[in-house]
Amino acid sequence: MSIKKNHPVDRTHQLPDNGMLPLFFVTLIAAALGACGSTKTEAQDTKPVATAGRPAPASFDEQIQSNARRMLEEGKRTFRFDTFGSEDFWGGKLRLHEALAGEKLGGVGQGVSPRTALALGLKVDAEALPTELVAQIKAGTVDLDDPATTASLLKLNAVVGVTGIFSSDGKLGSIGIQCAICHSTVDDSFAPGIGRRLDGWGNRDLNIGAIVATAPNLQPFSDLLGVDVATVKAVLNSWGPGRYDAELNMDGKAKRPDGKSAATLMPSAFGLAGVNQHTWTGGWGTVTYWNAYVANTQMYGKGTFLDSRLEDAKQYPVAAKAGWGHLRNATDLITAKLPALHFYQLAMPRPKAPQGSYDAEAARRGQVYFNGNAKCSTCHVPPIFTEPGYNLHSANELGIDSFQADRGPERRYVTTPLRALFDTQKIHKGGFYHDGRFATLEDVIDHYDRFLKLGLSDTQKKDLIQYLKSI
Ligand code: HEC
Ligand code: HEC
Numbered sequence: 425m426s427i428k429k430n431h432p433v434d435r436t437h438q439l440p441d442n443g444m445l446p447l448f449f450v451t452l453i454a455a456a457l458g459a460c461g462s463t464k465t466e467a468q469d470t471k472p473v474a475t476a477g478r479p480a481p482a483s484f485d486e487q488i489q490s491n492a493r494r495m496l497e498e499g500k501r502t503f504r505f506d507t508f509g510s511e512d513f514w515g516g517k518l519r520l521h522e523a524l525a526g527e528k529l530g531g532v533g534q535g536v537s538p539r540t541a542l543a544l545g546l547k548v549d550a551e552a553l554p555t556e557l558v559a560q561i562k563a564g565t566v567d568l569d570d571p572a573t574t575a576s577l578l579k580l581n582a583v584v585g586v587t588g589i590f591s592s593d594g595k596l597g598s599i600g601i602q603c604a605i606c607h608s609t610v611d612d613s614f615a616p617g618i619g620r621r622l623d624g625w626g627n628r629d630l631n632i633g634a635i636v637a638t639a640p641n642l643q644p645f646s647d648l649l650g651v652d653v654a655t656v657k658a659v660l661n662s663w664g665p666g667r668y669d670a671e672l673n674m675d676g677k678a679k680r681p682d683g684k685s686a687a688t689l690m691p692s693a694f695g696l697a698g699v700n701q702h703t704w705t706g707g708w709g710t711v712t713y714w715n716a717y718v719a720n721t722q723m724y725g726k727g728t729f730l731d732s733r734l735e736d737a738k739q740y741p742v743a744a745k746a747g748w749g750h751l752r753n754a755t756d757l758i759t760a761k762l763p764a765l766h767f768y769q770l771a772m773p774r775p776k777a778p779q780g781s782y783d784a785e786a787a788r789r790g791q792v793y794f795n796g797n798a799k800c801s802t803c804h805v806p807p808i809f810t811e812p813g814y815n816l817h818s819a820n821e822l823g824i825d826s827f828q829a830d831r832g833p834e835r836r837y838v839t840t841p842l843r844a845l846f847d848t849q850k851i852h853k854g855g856f857y858h859d860g861r862f863a864t865l866e867d868v869i870d871h872y873d874r875f876l877k878l879g880l881s882d883t884q885k886k887d888l889i890q891y892l893k894s895i
Contacts, residue, residue, distance in 0.1 A: 492767075495763065495767035496764075496768055498761075498768075499765045499766070499767050499768025499769070499771075500768050502603075502761045502764060502765045502768070503602070503603045503607075503623060503765060503768055503769070504584075504602060504604050504608070504621070504623070505587065505602060505604075506602060506757075506761060507587050507602060507723075507725065508600075508719050508723060508725025508726060508727060508757045508761075509600070509725050509726035509753075509755070509757040510600040510723045510724050510725045511587070511589050511599060511600030512598075513724035514598070514599050514600060514601060514639075514724070515589065515597065515598025515599045515600065517641065518636070518639035518640070518641050518642065518644065519639060519640045520599055520636070520638070520639040520640075521588065521589075521596050521597065521598050522640050523639055523640060524536045524574060524596065524599065525571060525575060525595075525596045526571040528572075529575060529596065530596075531596070532640050533638070534571070536571055536574055537568060537571050537573065537574060538568045538569075538570075538573050538574050539568045539569055541574055541583070542616070542617040542618075544634060544635055545617075545627060545629030545630035545632075545665055546584065546585075546586065546605075546617070546630065547584040547585075547608070547610045547617055547618070547629075548577060548582050548584065548610065548614075548617060548618040549581075549582050549583075549610065549619075549620070549621055550582075550613065550614040550618050551621070552580050552581055552582035553580060553582055554580070558614070561615075575596050578596065578599070584604050584608050584609075584610065584621060585601055585602045585603070585604035585606070585608060585627075586599055586600075586601055586602070586605060587599060587600045587601075587602065601723055602723075603693075603715075603719075603723075603765075604621070605627070605630065605632070606626065606627055606630060606632065606668060606690050607623070607624055607626055607627065607690070607692070607693045608622060608623050608625060608627065609622050609627045609629070609850055617629075622850075623694075623772060624692055624769065624772035625692050625694070625850055625851055626689070626692040626693070627666065627690055628666030628690060628850060628851070628852075629665050629666060629850075629853070630665065630666060630690065631663070631664060631665045632668050633659075633660035633661055633662070633663030633668070633687070634663075636660050637656075637657045637661050642656045642657060642660075645673075648673055649672070649673070649676055649742060650676070650742075659672070659678040659685075662678070662679075662687070663685055663687040664685070664687075665854070666689055666690050666853060666854045667687035667689055668687055668688070668690055669687040669688065670703070670717075670718065670722055671686075671831045671832075672686065672687075672742075673721065673722070673742055673743070673746070674721075674734060674742055675740050675741065675742060675831055676741055676742040677831065680825075680827045680828075680859075681825075681827060686831075687859075688704050688858045688859055689854050689855070689858065689859065689860050691703070691704065692843060692844070692851055693711075693769055693772065694769075694772035694773060694774055694775070694843065694844075695772070695773065695841060695843040695844070696711055696769060696770060696772075697770040697771075698808045699808060699810050699815070699841045700813065700814065700815050701814075701815050701838050702714050702838065703832070703838065704832075704837065704840075704858035705829050705831060705832030705834075705835075705836065705837060705838065705858070706815065706816045706832060706834065706836060706838035707816060707833040707834030707835070707836055708833060711766055711770065712762055712765075712766040715765050715766060715769075716729055716758065716759070716762055717729065719758045720748075720758060721748050721751070725758050726753040726755055726757045727751070727753055727756045727758025727759055728751060728752050728753065728756050728758070728759050729748065729749075729750075729751040729758075730751070731748075731749045732749055732750075733749065733833045734749030735749045735750070739833075774843045774844055775843075775844045775851070777844070777893060777894050778846070781893060782846060782890045782894045784890075784894070786886065786887045786891075787890040787893070789890075790884075790887035790889065790890050790891025790892070791891045793880070793887060793888050793891075794806075794888060794891050794892075797878065797880075798869075798878055798880060798884070798888055799872075799878065800872075803815075803817065803839045804839060804841075808841055809839075809840075809842035809895065810838070810840065810841040810842075811839055815838055815839045816834055816836035816837065816838055816839070817836055817837055817839060818835070818837075819836075819837065822837060822875075823871065823874075823876075824837075824857070824861070828858050828859065837858070840857075842892065842895050843895070844895075845865065845893055846894070848864075856868050865889045865892055865893070869885050869889065
């Protein structure tokens with residue numbers, strides 16, 4: 425340290441972008457000198473270290489620490505509050521805010537009251553509510569059937585994942601959306617749908633399709649997909665709660681071959697550190713790939729997105745036509761936010777199974793089957809519960825149809841990192857696997873038992889479930 429004080433850095437010699445590099449070397453040199461006890465070397469003279477009067481630069485260790493804190497905070501802000509300029513689409517083009525506001529407030533239709541908003545699965549952040557309002561809600565003096573109350577909640581930034589943009593006269597002029605709309609819920613500590621934020625928990629109540637279907641102008645989707653507005657509406661309304669189709673505007677496939685909606689369940693975005701490929705089908709890339717994909721192509725934010733695979737008109741006819749694979753907005757409101765957003769997501773832990781939510785004794789027996797004759801750990805490797813390495817499988821290896829897999833670039837399914845399987849009220853509401861085809865863990869295990877010819881006894885299956893619930 426004394427070396428740094430004696431040999432000041434001339435900061436004018438540092439480029440703003442790579443300022444860390446010289447500092448890093450200086451720190452290394454300082455450390456090396458400190459360790460070997462020598463005093464002055466040529467390196468010190470050619471790389472002077474700090475300007476007189478300036479505080480000594482932080483060690484690289486300290487820089488890492490403060491960078492981690494900054495990334496976490498920045499990423500959280502982005503995840504919760506950044507619309508990426510998407511208001512120009514949701515408000516500007518679709519005029520969704522008009523449907524939210526309703527006719528009385530200068531919009532169209534009945535408007536969306538807080539009661540309706542909650543029924544559609546939107547969540548309210550109780551911590552954003554001022555104490556007087558909390559008291560009024562408790563006293564029952566707030567009109568939960570009035571769309572004006574929804575507008576007030578938006579003004580308070582209390583609707584999770586939705587930002588209202590108000591004009592100077594207080595009118596709702598537009599709305600934008602955030603990651604949190606689909607990937608956060610609340611703990612219901614105040615009332616159902618109102619509570620503290622739970623970032624990363626897939627919102628399995630949110631009927632995003634029904635919400636978007638109320639927009640006065642669905643022509644942009646109609647143009648994009650090459651179908652009429654009535655069809656767009658029908659497709660949006662076919663998704664249902666907790667589901668969204670993140671590939672529809674790439675391949676135009678609204679239905680599976682069996683006629684059911686092609687939408688998938690909203691996955692949770694926690695517990696993904698150490699996990700290679702993401703999303704149900706994988707093949708797209710890592711978390712940060714997907715963040716860029718979603719922010720640009722699903723949220724309709726303004727940024728840059730490059731993926732030449734989307735120029736394949738056979739697999740992705742809509743994307744190829746729309747140019748999703750080479751998207752460059754004049755203003756990029758996304759790319760600079762990707763590093764911290766990635767960091768924040770990786771920091772989200774897997775919620776732990778509460779004590780008493782499973783039978784620990786049975787779980788211990790189940791763990792043995794999981795890692796043994798039930799073959800689960802051949803793919804779900806503890807403690808990340810997916811393959812450390814290449815974590816994709818063909819539909820044939822799983823004994824299911826390939827419809828959703830075929831929509832991904834590698835035509836495979838990701839070995840879902842098993843997370844929080846104890847919770848079927850929120851996290852796994854709507855079932856298991858990408859489309860919720862298995863309603864319960866019993867159904868999942870029966871499927872593996874049949875398909876992999878495991879020959880598990882009923883007790884073994886029960887024990888296995890207790891272990892799954894403990895994960
Ligand atoms: C409209 C709802 C919606 C929004 C908004 C949204 N996502 Fe997602 N997200 C989904 C769905 C649905 C999937 C699954 C897609 C698939 O597998 O095809 C997904 C997948 C993911 C995954 C992979 C999860 C896993 O288990 O592999 C991550 C990570 C993720 N989203 C993060 C984000 C971030 C960050 C944002 C904001 C930039 C965002 N999402 C915005 C619906 C949404
Ligand atoms: C061949 C690899 C493989 C094996 C073996 C395997 N799984 Fe899976 N598992 C997967 C894949 C891939 C998925 C995702 C399927 C989908 O989303 O459609 C999955 C999904 C799951 C899910 C649903 C997770 C969720 O969030 O919806 C559970 C639960 C599960 N597996 C448990 C097990 C158990 C228990 C065993 C052993 C009996 C097992 N798996 C064996 C690959 C495997």
